[in-house]
Amino acid sequence: MTDRAQPDRVAWFRKMVEIRLFEEKVQELFMSGTIQGTTHLCQGQEAVSVGAITAMREGDVQTNTYRGHGEALALGMTPETAFAELMGKTTGCSGGVGGSMHLIDSSKGNLGANAIVGAGLPIAVGAAVSFQVQGRANVALTFFGDGATNIGTFHEALNMAAVWKAPVVFIIANNLYGEYSPLMTTTPIADLARRADPYAFPGIVVDGQDVDMVHAATVDAVERARRGEGPTLLEMKTYRYRGHSRSDPAKYRPDGELDAWKGRDPIEILGAKLASEGVLSAADQAAIRQELQAGIDAAADRAAAAPYPTLEETERYVYA
Ligand SMILES: Cc1ncc(C[n+]2csc(CCOP(=O)(O)OP(=O)(O)O)c2C)c(N)n1
Ligand SMILES: [Mg+2]
Incomplete structure (x- = not known):
């Protein structure tokens, strides 16, 4: 793993574009039946995934959710490996038996995605406590949604992390919706960062569309944890463009809401900054998109050409 503490905002831009294009392709492959x-x-x-993951250092770990393609790619999983896993191929990160909701690579600090809402939090606290026991100056991050803050394990994990001053950073990607429920119908407060208050550690609201803000807030939280000062709860205000899952057309969203959020697109926000700073012109950015698109298409083709596991291989993971 490389040292991600050095800000390389062109690399962040590239990674955010890669994630966007990867998922565009995933959607296409689902529609054509290549991914089941x-x-x-x-x-x-994308800014939440990239801004936060780039605050990690060698030996740090994270857990995430079924919406975890961004974190997996930001941690260095190749699009080919991720596509292969989604397609159920042996060259996937879990040999093709995990699928979209189970991208994992512990060699890169990715302790995995979890399909159970809230289940990644206690795993991250456990990893953080293991760092304390081993005397390692490492930190565990955990990504989860706004809906997960109403799950029991959220409160148990925050409480335990607070009492033990565990080096963990809790990261809410508050995209305003649970599966189909607007946050305001399930939760009595608007700023979920306040949920750190009863556990007596900092809870911070962050503009989740601005990768610079996400990165700066996560670096602060990670360094605080590394100094032994305990956990932080970061609430990233963000939005998912698509429905909850592939089959959800997201008709429950008010007219204009999606367009308003697209007006603050994380890739465009960073792209505009890089252009005005003279770092990356609009033409450079278009060339990057083109290059990455070719890479994504080729990665998907290679994944599609890989073999499916045999029956014996799939049965190896079934307890009987
Ligand atoms: C314990 C548990 N309860 C319910 C579900 C069904 N479920 C899957 S995703 C989801 C919504 C979670 O919303 P949020 O935490 O905001 O994450 P998002 O999907 O918006 O990223 C629900 C209820 C589940 N997977 N696990
Ligand atoms: Mg949500």
Whole structure:
């Protein structure tokens, strides 16, 4: 793993575009039947994945959710490996038996996605406590949604992390919706960061569309944890462009809401900054998109050409 503490905003731009294009292709492959099952896209939330993951250092770990393609790619999983997993191929990160909701690579600090809402939080606290026991100056991050803050494990994990000053950073991707429920119908407060208050550690609201803000807030939280000062709850205000999962047309959203959020697109926000700073012109950005699109298409083709596991291989993971 490389040292991600050095800000390389062109690399961030590239990674956010890669995630966006990867998921565009995933949607296409679902529609054509090449990918089966289900998938949960994180389009619109790329700055949360990239800004936070790039605050990690060698030996740090994270857990995430079924909406975790962004974190997996930001941690260095190749699109080919991720496509292969989604397609159920042996070259996938879990040999093709996990699928979209189970992208994992512990060699890169990715302790995995979890399909159970809220289940990744206690795993991250456990990893953080293991760092304390081993005397390692490492930190565990955990990504989850706004809906997960109403799950029991959220409160148990925050409480335990607070009492033990565990080096963990809790990251809410608040995209305003649970599966189909607007946050305001399930939750009595608007700023979920306040849910750190009863556990007596900092809870911070962050503009989740601005990767610079996400990164800066996560670096602060990670360094605080590394100093032994305990956990932080970061609430990233963001939005998912697509429905909850592949089969959800998201008709429950008010007219104009999606367009308003697309007006603050995370890739465009960083792209505009890089252009005005003279770092990356609009033409450079278009060339990057073209290059990455070719890479994504080729990666999907290679994944599609890989073999499916044999019956014996799939049975190896079944307890009987
Ligand atoms: C314990 C549990 N309860 C319910 C579900 C069904 N479910 C899957 S995703 C989801 C919504 C979670 O919303 P949020 O935490 O905001 O995450 P988002 O999908 O918006 O990223 C629900 C209720 C589940 N997977 N696990
Ligand atoms: Mg949500």
